Amino acid sequence: MRITVLGAGSWGTTVASVLTRRDHESLIWARSPATADEINAKHTNERYLEGFPLPGRLRATADLAEAAAHAELLVVGVPTGAFRDTLVQVRPNLHPWIPVVSLSKGLERDSLLRMTEVIKEVLPGHPAAALTGPNLAKEIMAGMAAATVIATEDLTVATEIQRVFRRGLLRVYTNHDVIGCEVGGALKNVVAIATGIAQGLGVGDNTRAGVISRGLAELTTLAVAMGGEPSTLAGLAGMGDLVATCISPQSRNRHVGEQLGRGRSLDDILAEMGQVAEGVKTVHAAVRLADRHGLAMPITRTIHRVVTGDITAEHAYGGLLRTHPAGHESDPG
Ligand SMILES: NC(=O)C1=CN([C@@H]2O[C@H](COP(=O)(O)OP(=O)(O)OC[C@H]3O[C@@H](n4cnc5c(N)ncnc54)[C@H](OP(=O)(O)O)[C@@H]3O)[C@@H](O)[C@H]2O)C=CC1
Ligand SMILES: O=C(CO)COP(=O)(O)O
Incomplete structure (x- = not known):
């Protein structure tokens, strides 16, 4: 199958590599021509995946129209802040x-929409799905x-995409609860910042486990309020991704939290990182949805x-689990 992946960062490049190894004709779009050239000539993407060789058959382009026209299946891996604009640009050639x-x-900052909702708005008539989990x-x-x-409501589409992605050690499950899956994926990044702060401040594992567990309760409460199913949040797209992101030193969101916990400024941390930490932006939409x-x-x-x-990371940690009046705390809930 001819598959286009938009976005040649860590995850877009990884997914395009998986799909190429699965014998699909994958084309990855990089907004930087230098990155596209590097992938085509050297079969590497050193900025995002240092030290990893990419499959020789993976092709890259910096031409968005070419990328759009190639696709029998379109996979979108640009950060959520660029998601809508990128879809608008590919629309004429799709x-x-x-x-x-x-x-x-993540969630769109002004509209508060999930990414499959953005797909449906910009590309009506195209079946929309989300790939998510501890990845x-x-x-x-x-x-x-x-x-x-x-995650997609249409089982036929889900099964077809499952077949396309399944490869070797990547086990692909389907879930019709798109709301639960996308809210879990978006909100776990916010909780990962919180557990990262804990790490940076040097608190104990009991405290971190408390934040992860209460974080899961927040993912679940919001997802259910939005129409999702609680069981989704107990699975890969909820607890699974939350645990991976909160415990892994590879997580960018956890890294942001850890550096905040050490007293560094958010601007400095983000400038130095050069990669996306979606929780930093999604938290604005999450608070508005909570309201x-x-x-x-x-x-x-x-x-x-x-x-x-508004407050420092150290101050935040002092009150992170103490906002309910005494006597009104219950778990789970
Ligand atoms: N990395 C991971 O392990 C996983 C990430 N995800 C999710 O995947 C999404 C992408 O993350 P990831 O690949 O890790 O991010 P990275 O920070 O590694 O890469 C971001 C990519 O998006 C491009 N980009 C940035 N801004 C724009 C823009 N305004 N317009 C077009 N392209 C842009 C960058 O291009 P350039 O190099 O030119 O700046 C780069 O190719 C995020 O939502 C993330 O939460 C999901 C699962 C796992
Ligand atoms: O979503 C991820 C793992 O499933 C990646 O998390 P980070 O964006 O925090 O690195």
């Missing part, structure tokens, strides 16, 4: 009705086993205050 799969984990790119490049979820649904979500609200500079 074959009608082809499925579109989002790799991106740290470098582990997958290293050939380590991983499980992932294809809309009348939800407490204390961890999310606290991280929002840190990101906006």
Whole structure:
């Protein structure tokens, strides 16, 4: 199958490599011509996947029209802030009705939409799906086993995409609960910033486990309020991804939190990182959704205050789990 992957960062490049090894004709779009040239000539993407050889058959282009016209299946791996604009640009050259799969984990800042909702708005008539789960790119490049979820309401589309992605040690599950899957993927990044702060401040494992568990409760509460199913958040797209992101030193969101916990400024951390940490932006939309649904979500609200500079990371940690009045705390819930 001819597959186009938009976005030649860590995850887009990894997914394009997996699909190439699965014998698909994959074409990856890089906005930087230098990155496209590097992938074509040297079969590497050193900025994002240092030290990993890419499949020789993976082709890259910096021409978005060429990338769009190639696709029988479109996979979108640009950060959520660029998601809508990128779809608008590919729209004129896209074959009608082809499925579109989002790799991106976050919420649109102004509209508060999930990425499959953005796909449906910009590309009506195209089946929309999300690929999500505990999928740290470098582990997958290293050939380590991983499980992932294809979320889409249409079982026929889900099964077809599952067949396209399934390869060797990548185990692909389907889930019809798109809301639960996308809210889990977006919100776990915010909780990873919180657990990263804990790491940076040097608190104990009991405390970090407490934040992860209460974070899971927040993912679940918001997803259910938005129409998702609680069981989704107990699975790969919820707890699975939350645990991977909160414990892995490879996570960019956890890294941001850890550096904040050490007292560094957010601007310095982001400038130095040169990669996306979606939780930093998604937290704004998450707080507005919490307000809309009348939800407490204390961890999310606290991280929002840190990101906006209202309080320091150290101050945040003092109150992170203590926002409910005594006597009103219950777990789970
Ligand atoms: N990395 C991972 O392990 C995983 C990531 N994800 C999700 O995948 C999405 C992409 O993440 P990831 O690949 O890791 O990010 P990276 O930071 O590694 O790469 C970002 C990519 O997006 C491009 N990009 C940045 N801004 C724009 C823009 N305005 N317009 C077009 N392209 C742009 C960058 O291009 P340039 O190099 O030119 O700046 C680069 O190719 C995120 O939503 C993330 O949450 C999901 C699962 C796993
Ligand atoms: O989504 C991810 C793992 O599933 C990657 O997390 P980070 O964006 O924090 O690196």
